[in-house]
Amino acid sequence: MRWFLSLPYKGQAILLTNASPDLPYNLNETSRSASQLLAPELCLSTLLENNGKNFLKLTHARASKRDDCARADLDYLLGLRKEGIMPTFSGESLCQYMLAFVDPLDPELKIQAVSHAASQAIIAEKKRLIGAKVLIEADVWLTLQMRQQVLITFLTHVTSAFETLHREQLVTGIITKPQIGCRYCGSSIPDSEHLNSSSEGLLRCECRAAFYCSEKHQSEDWLHHKEACQQVRQQLSKVES
Numbered sequence: 001m002r003w004f005l006s007l008p009y010k011g012q013a014i015l016l017t018n019a020s021p022d023l024p025y026n027l028n029e030t031s032r033s034a035s036q037l038l039a040p041e042l043c044l045s046t047l048l049e050n051n052g053k054n055f056l057k058l059t060h061a062r063a064s065k066r067d068d069c070a071r072a073d074l075d076y077l078l079g080l081r082k083e084g085i086m087p088t089f090s091g092e093s094l095c096q097y098m099l100a101f102v103d104p105l106d107p108e109l110k111i112q113a114v115s116h117a118a119s120q121a122i123i124a125e126k127k128r129l130i131g132a133k134v135l136i137e138a139d140v141w142l143t144l145q146m147r148q149q150v151l152i153t154f155l156t157h158v159t160s161a162f163e164t165l166h167r168e169q170l171v172t173g174i175i176t177k178p179q180i181g182c183r184y185c186g187s188s189i190p191d192s193e194h195l196n197s198s199s200e201g202l203l204r205c206e207c208r209a210a211f212y213c214s215e216k217h218q219s220e221d222w223l224h225h226k227e228a229c230q231q232v233r234q235q236l237s238k239v240e241s
Helices: 008-019 034-038 049-064 067-081 122-133 139-173 215-240
Strands: 097-103 109-112
Touching: 008 049, 008 139, 034 122, 049 067, 049 122, 049 139, 049 215, 067 139, 097 139, 109 122, 109 139
Parallel strands: none
Antiparallel strands: 097 109
């Protein structure tokens, strides 16, 4: 997935929105929707932070640290449950039970339930085990499965979109001459309408590693390029000194 970092900002944004057309740019902190509560990571501004490295971190974690992610996901959903804002997917199917839960050690992961006729001792014991995370409340378990599926599906779609694009280039057999392009939009042609200078070439950042077709794109990309720019300039100053 390192190829993602080589894309310009606009290319990264297009690839992610193609994988998920409803991907919000920012989270609505005042009234978050169920989908935003389910997977707050799936936010364009968050994924593209630090030149897209946040997206790579998410991909790496979901691929190689599944157990850690599962524990973190469970803690996150339990926090939402405590606040009373966790999205649920069981409808009214569990309303007939006093308590429904899943034993994560059960190979079949069947939903078990305690009826309203059960003794208070049994109910209290099951609640204690749920509180100790030995058992998981059924609604939380179902939402956990949905959250993990949403994240994996999104990452799969992004990878599939890139592989399709790469495969089409291989099939056509067209090899284009490498060109330096705008870090924001990828264009190798200067935008004369938004250039204050009469130069025919692309604008070059002071770090010498990034080029832009216009001052406008350089300004819009600064938030994402700032950290890398400072690091490169520091390295250059060390070499030159």
